[in-house]
Amino acid sequence: MSGDIRSYRGIEPRFGEHVYIDPSAVIVGDVEIGEHSSVWPLVAARGDVNHIRIGKRTNIQDNCTIHVSRVSDRNPEGHPVHIGDEVTVGHQVMLHGCKIGSRVLIGMGAVIMDGVVVEDDVIIGAGSLIPPGKVLRSGYLYVGSPVKELRRLSQQELDFLPESAANYVELKDDYGLNVSPV
Numbered sequence: 001m002s003g004d005i006r007s008y009r010g011i012e013p014r015f016g017e018h019v020y021i022d023p024s025a026v027i028v029g030d031v032e033i034g035e036h037s038s039v040w041p042l043v044a045a046r047g048d049v050n051h052i053r054i055g056k057r058t059n060i061q062d063n064c065t066i067h068v069s070r071v072s073d074r075n076p077e078g079h080p081v082h083i084g085d086e087v088t089v090g091h092q093v094m095l096h097g098c099k100i101g102s103r104v105l106i107g108m109g110a111v112i113m114d115g116v117v118v119e120d121d122v123i124i125g126a127g128s129l130i131p132p133g134k135v136l137r138s139g140y141l142y143v144g145s146p147v148k149e150l151r152r153l154s155q156q157e158l159d160f161l162p163e164s165a166a167n168y169v170e171l172k173d174d175y176g177l178n179v180s181p182v
């Protein structure tokens with residue numbers, strides 16, 4: 001059994017090879033999830049008024065919410081959600097209308113708002129709030145509410161980012177595969 005996967009206005013979520021979706025996750029509409037990514041219990045990803053793109057080997061952990069903002073006269077592209085490859089999205093993170101690069105770790109309970117850009121190779125501490133439109137630059141640790149740049153990441157931390165993603169690829173393989181690629 002896979003998650004609750006629903007179409008919206010005739011658009012079905014689409015999955016690459018070897019994706020795992022927990023049976024309690026809800027995925028709606030214009031959502032694409034790349035190969036070897038995983039979506040854990042009670043995640044809601046709603047691609048209705050804009051689209052959601054999730055890359056390869058990325059994990060979206062339990063209780064995360066992913067939503068988008070609509071196109072308007074003020075904002076002709078609205079705010080979709082783009083998440084890169086080898087990203088770890090910790091438990092209960094809120095991602096709204098933001099762009100996340102590759103090899104990013106988003107700590108538990110973080111809130112990331114419309115128009116935020118997180119470059120590649122960033123760690124965001126648990127409980128951080130990233131206000132609309134902020135850019136988090138590559139290679140740094142950010143913490144706090146509102147978030148502040150704390151320091152440059154060590155080589156050990158940079159090396160950990162793909163390792164964290166690899167741990168989740170291994171874990172989802174252990175759970176077994178349950179959605180067909182489209």
Ligand SMILES: CC(C)(COP(=O)(O)OP(=O)(O)OC[C@H]1O[C@@H](n2cnc3c(N)ncnc32)[C@H](O)[C@@H]1OP(=O)(O)O)[C@@H](O)C(=O)NCCC(=O)NCCS
Pocket residue numbers: 088089090091106107108123124125126127128143144
């Ligand atoms: C931020 C983090 C990476 C630790 O970084 P660190 O440099 O090792 O932090 P330290 O423990 O040395 O603490 C440095 C300072 O930041 C503070 N700090 C640590 N984590 C913080 C957080 N999430 N938010 C705000 N401040 C934080 C510490 O209290 C300390 O403050 P002080 O210097 O005034 O005492 C870690 O605490 C964190 O939040 N990791 C996220 C883990 C996670 O959620 N993973 C996903 C689920 S598996």
